[in-house]
Amino acid sequence: MLSRPARKQINDFLQFFLILSAAVFIMIPIYWIISGAFKQQVDIFQLKLLFTPTLENFKIIFKSPYNLLDKLYNSTVVAFSTVVVAIPLATIAAYSFSRFRLTGERIMFVMILSTQFVPAVVIVLPFFILFRDLGILDTKLSLVLVNLSLIMPFAIWMIKGFIDGIPLDTEEAALVDGSNRIQVIKNVVLPMALPGVITAAIFCFILAWNEFLFAVIITTNKAVTMPVGLSMFHAEEGVLWHLISAAGIMIMLPMFVLATLIQKHFVQGMTMGAVR
């Protein structure tokens, strides 16, 4: 029978090993992309761990024919516009669902959520036909519209959860103190729900930024976004993994920067939703 200190040591080692394994499992693809972005193509196929890094890949992807800067611009505008439109509307909708007793509210809420269960591949063609008839194919507007339809239900559901956690007393106190409903939302609800709203905004931005299926169908040239742009990196010699890796870093980098800047609100938002 092992002594208590020995058992504790074994437990600690096992925990460390499991955590390390999980971390390695998660980090290997990230490492692969980062290292690949600074390698020459031949170094990637040779699976070299030690190599001479180069910045040449980053120069190539921003030049013709790839013109990644245009795609970066499109992705930024589309994702940013989606969030700017979605979050205020979702907040108002979430507040209404949370605070007002509406006729058929349960059915409405279920219907809104149920749009999330429809596979994207089922509705991509109707969207294509609709945008073609409206003459807005291959435009950033079409991408924003399609992203809104995908993201709004999720944003409403998420923000409603945070608003549900705000004590009713606080709002009623504001009403009695002299606020109208809009002032209550602006002065009381929004500041208190801000971590949750920011969390929802981050998730929505990430979803819009990474959206591929609708973008690849609806765009051809002018409104192509970064995820679709990745599919261009192939040539006669095969898939250009070094360029894909460099472009992959350009896709991931804004997300890392965003998450670092608002990490405090993000963590608070996630934990606030968990503990009520």
Next chain:
Amino acid sequence: MKLENISKSWGNVTAVKNISLTIQDQEFLVLLGPSGCGKTTTMRMIAGLEEPSKGNIFIGEKRVNDELPKDRDVAMVFQNYGLYPHMSVYENIRYPLKVRKVPKSLHENLVRKTAQKVELEDMLNRRPRELSGGQRQRVALARAIVRAPTVFLMDEPLSNLDAKLRVNMRAELKHLQHELKITTIYVTHDQIEAMTLADRVAVMDHGIISQLDSPEKIYNDPANLFVAGFIGSPSMNLVKGELKEGIFKHSNFSVKVGLKECSEATLGVRPEDLELTNPENAVCSGRVYSFELTGESTLVTIQFEEDRLTVRGHNKYRVKIDEIVGVNIFPEKCYIFETETQQRLRR
């Protein structure tokens, strides 16, 4: 303020049934009752947070049924304080002035004077999470009084405080209301708060007002069984029996009360109005079920077959469980109620 035949229902559930009430200027009225009696719903209708299903509410001469809460010139203190956690104490107190567009030049002076009244002048920069329960309560009070409303509404404001702090805050509330001379409606389930604070108490039960009177009359002259049993700690002893030829007859004792006949009657007598004595000299005797030393007295519960009586004795009185003791019942201290209608029978 006047409530005229106010009712509130949600579907088949009626929380408030046809309440009519007139509250005088500067009066401190307490709505007292157990959970679910409709007292908070009544207050919320006055505040405008609930719409009456029927009836009218007047503040002054003005009918306010259709007015928003912000237009009724009432201020409310909530059970959970309702403070704005993202604002400092200063900003919390200032908020009503800000949204009501009181000139900015007046804000600082008004806030500081109000903070002084509730002894919070050193805490204006703190956030609510940095305050104790009593301090938060005072911030809520300050926010209510800063704009000198027509009516104060207080919904169980002391219920989240510990017993000692509750006693202190009660005294402060009473003093503040007297100093500010503002009509106050106070909701509580705590009868001690009602008795100590109120000019009048409206005892509520199942959506109706059982009795509306001064605290003294509520205690000494209960109108029905509910009020008699609800008011008093420990509560009034209530035993069922029969009233015949002016005598209340119980299986263990009889008391001459001089009232008209009633086949089913209930006798009520307060613990402090009974006297412990030797079984030989007593009106009735029974076995000691339990006794409690409260410090200022001894509470002895005595079992009489299927009934029990609680007697408040001297704090030096000692007795053993299962010991036989006698109890004297004085007719002039007894209350008789008709069991079926629950109403008090009077001489």
